[in-house]
Amino acid sequence: MLSELYIRNLAIVDEIKISFTEGLNILTGETGTGKSIIIGAISLLCGGRANTSSIGKRSDTAYVEGVFFLSEYDETIIKNKFELLELDIEIEDNMLVISRTVSKNGRSVSKINNRTVNNSILSEIMINILNVCGQHDSYTLFNRTDFVEVLDSFCDDEFRKKLREIEVLYGKIKKTSTDLKKLKNRVNNFDENIEEIKAEIEELNSLDLETLDEEFIENELDKYNNSQAILGCCGNLIELFDGETSEVNAFSILNEINRNIALLEENDKTVKLSEDFENLSFGLKEIYAKIQDYYSNIYIDEESLMILQEKFNLLNDLKRKLKTDKNGLIKYKNSLEEDIYLLEHSKDLLLEENNKLKNLSEEYKKLANEISNSRKEVARRIEKLIEKELLDLDLKNSIFKIDIKTNNKITNIGFDEVTFLISTNKGEELQEIYKIASGGELSRIMLGFKKVLSDRDKIATLVFDEIDTGISGVTAQIVGEKLAEISKNHQLLVISHLPQISVLSDTHFIISKETVGDITLSKVVCANYDEKVMEISRLIGGANINDTTIRQSKEMIEIANEKKERLRCTEK
Secondary structure (H helix, E strand, C coil), rough: CCEEEEEEEECCEEEEEEECCCCEEEEEECCCCCCCHHHHHHHCCCCCCCCCCEEEECCEEEEEEEEEEEEEHHHHHHHHHHHCCCCCCCCCCCCEEEEEEEECCCCCEEEEECECCCHHHHHHHHHCEEECCCCCCCCHHHHCCCCHHHHHHHCHHHHHHHHHHHHHHHEEEEEHHHHHHHHHHHCCCCHHHHHHHHHHHHHCCCCCCCCHHHHHHHHHHHHHCCCCCCHHHHHHHHHHCCCCCCCHHHHHHHHHHHHHHHHHHHHHHCCCCCCHHHHHHHHHHHHHHHHHHHHHHHCCHHHHHHHHHHHHHHHHHHHHHHHHHHHHHHHHHHHHHHHHHHHHHHHHHHHHHHHHHHHHHHHHHHHHHHHHHHHHHHHHHHHHHHHHHHHHHHCCCCCCEEEEEECCCCCCCCEEEEEEECCCCCCCCEEEHCCCCCCHHHHHHHHHHHHHCCCCCCEEEEEECCCCCCHHHHHHHHHHHHHHCCCCCCCCEEEECHHHHCCCCCCCEEEEEEEEEEEEEEEECCCCCHHHHHHHHHHHCCCCHHHHHHHHHHHHHHHHHHHHHHHHCCCC
16 A cells, blocks of 8 residues: 655645555545645656656756555565566565656656666556556556456356466467477478488497597507507616616615614614615515506507597597587587487477377367356456446446457467447447546546456555546445445545545545745645544535534534445445
8 A cells, every 4th residue: 555655846746745544545625736746646656657847946856755565465466576577676574665756857767665667667566556547547447467357357266267277278389389380490490411410420429429538548549659658667667676687776775775774773772764664665566566567468459549549530520620529519419310300200290299289279279268258258247237336426328348359369368358348428439448538437437447346456556536526416425435335445545526525534635735935835734533524614615614514514424434334344
């Protein structure tokens, strides 16, 4: 709901803050005091067009801010919208702060929780939490997911089950259509020379890419290329360790060292070197054994090495040619194998996908027709409910029709395109509801809609302007009662000129104007009981406020309070 509305330098409003409440908020005041400015400010928060001529005289900018507290349902909807629109906006404490700054240079800046957004996004967000119905804003009442949503809200659980099923079918059809298109493109676009593709696959298969160890091959080739040096080193090492052709070798030196250490320890009992030397000597013998083993097992298989060299050369050639690595070659080979499979089985695969799409489409068509028939049944019921409401609201000659067209275009909700049509005078053709010329007439039509939809419509805040234009007496009383009923489930902000409606307010705001110097300014007062009584008296008697009008005002308020309690306790 709209908790606070702040307006600065807009038309004759210098600076005001209005704290709205739940239920029915009524705004009254004499003509020209600024009631339309408040509606205009709210429209700006909904992304409405900014008029630079409405900027006040005290600054080059006008500023409007609204603080909204969201229900759990609203918060979920708004967060989903943020995600869909890729908006990085956080909601804290269930609060949404919407602001709009309008400059005389034509620039307009909109913000949601202090994040700048464009007006189209602002409208898309606000349509979920607030509707304005006035002479220029009527379309917003039904600018959500088309009129289909209204119909579907009246349908039973079996219908909703079918709606979920058709959404799943729609997803399957989209995916199958995409897969079929991709399959056709692949068949049409790749080279159809099967033999060339097979030869390329064979060449890649010869590398055994899945098991090929590039590091091992490189090491083996390095060993082969360095084989002479390796053999020479091994021979030299063996000769150095235990060469028979040399008078001195490593082992003879070790024996001599061992003999001298033994003599040293014999002559000096404090010397303890034998154990350390024994460990060193053992380590050198182990190294010698490994060298011998390595030397005796050296075998140069030139034929195998030649095969490895060819494989290594082919691998590098393909990597350079295709500008990829081994893993890329594996993916490329798999792609070629898929191409071969497609070429060899393309007719069967295309037939299979076509049949799959055909079967899904037939299943969709059957379900979509069932859904459409259900909607048509519900439409007739809604038509009667709406026409009854319009009759109550003194729109006696009104005809309301729900036009359902089947266009065979596959969507996630079926084939139906739904439009709400109305004629308010005898002889007039039915036309789309937002084309109704009269603001007051349109407000009453929308009131009738909201009355029928009150327990299904999730929009938290509804704003009605010119709701009582052209009505009086019993009709005004009926309008007030319907507003009171709707306010059981919604926050309502209503501009009114009639006492029959105003007495039903839960919170009453009186708008007036005053002259400060040479400037006329608008002000808003949240009326207490006595102020409300005097305002109702003014609405009854105009400038002629007397004991009679005051007494009548108090009686009307008392009756209205009893009526509100009764209406809101009534189960719908």
